[in-house]
Amino acid sequence: MDRQRMGCGRHLDAWINNDARGTLAGTREAVRVMTAGGHGGVIVDICSTAGFEGTAPGMGAYMASKHAVRGLTQQSALELAPHGIRVLAVAPNHVPAEGNTLAAGDGPVSASRTTTPASPSSASAA
Template sequence: MSKGTVLVTGAARGLGKEIALRLADDGFDVAVNDIASNRDILLKVVEEIKAKNRASSAHVADVSDEGQVKGVFDEVVKTYGGLDVWVNISEMSVDDWDRTMAVNCRGVFLCYKYAGLQMIQQGRGGRIIGACSTSGKRASSPFMAAYAASKFAVRGLTQAAALEFGVHGITVNAYAPGPVQTDLLDYLDASNAEATGNAPGSFTQAATKWGPLGRVGVPADVANLVSFIASKESAFITGV
């Protein structure tokens, strides 16, 4: 028996894929989304979820486009009969301010909007889980201004949405990890090396010292947290 339906945006690889597979293990049916260029690997994620005996489907869309966002939510509700959890994944480049803000900030707003509207209509509460970062609490690099600004915005959106949707039994939270070993970290390392002349790998090595554990995270570290936030045990946590 399914625990409900989850939609994970940005789920083709890295954190998104790890979270989608973990929530399938937790007993959810998982719809996955990513951009058109990632269609083929997104379809492979669907097959991995189905191999766990959970329903899954791929929904290709750009989350910065409102029409496409609404279309994805409509497709998911038509396919599964409703929506119980939405999880945002963000692994975009940081060299294009407009694109970064459109995906990381406007995209989160649009998904909060349509996830919230659907859950309010269903009348059974739900979980909305956004993608923030430690960069949304403290800027960590002079080369990540757009990224930090977008993540600070996600914090405000998350808190405001929690206040708006709480009366409907919908919690709104955002995970905010430090550096995690994904394609994005590899990109940041390469970009840092190009911009500063530092040796490749130096950015990632420095990142191991940003926290008390002396290492960067792995996708499973974030997936474990999302698993808890998506569960009934997290019902009294919101706006965090």
């Protein structure tokens, strides 16, 4: 198995530092504020559909970080429920962006490979 193709090494450290450690730090701060105020609340983490299944070759580090976010969200929900704090995550699907297309080895994003976000009017017309 090719380490570079799996997105290992420095890429893994960068993704884990950003996603998993960032989620943990954000949760920790939210809990501090919520418990200091004497009330519960809701923490919403940003995961990805990559936290549930494989996406593409070369995305090993990204996948590992999103699975970590999913695990932290689930564990936080269990531990914080007695304090009236709900923890959940949203899991957007793939959005072509420079970082994930380069990580997958597809080269830079071009205008022809991007999608247009849906607007409320286009969603209601569907």
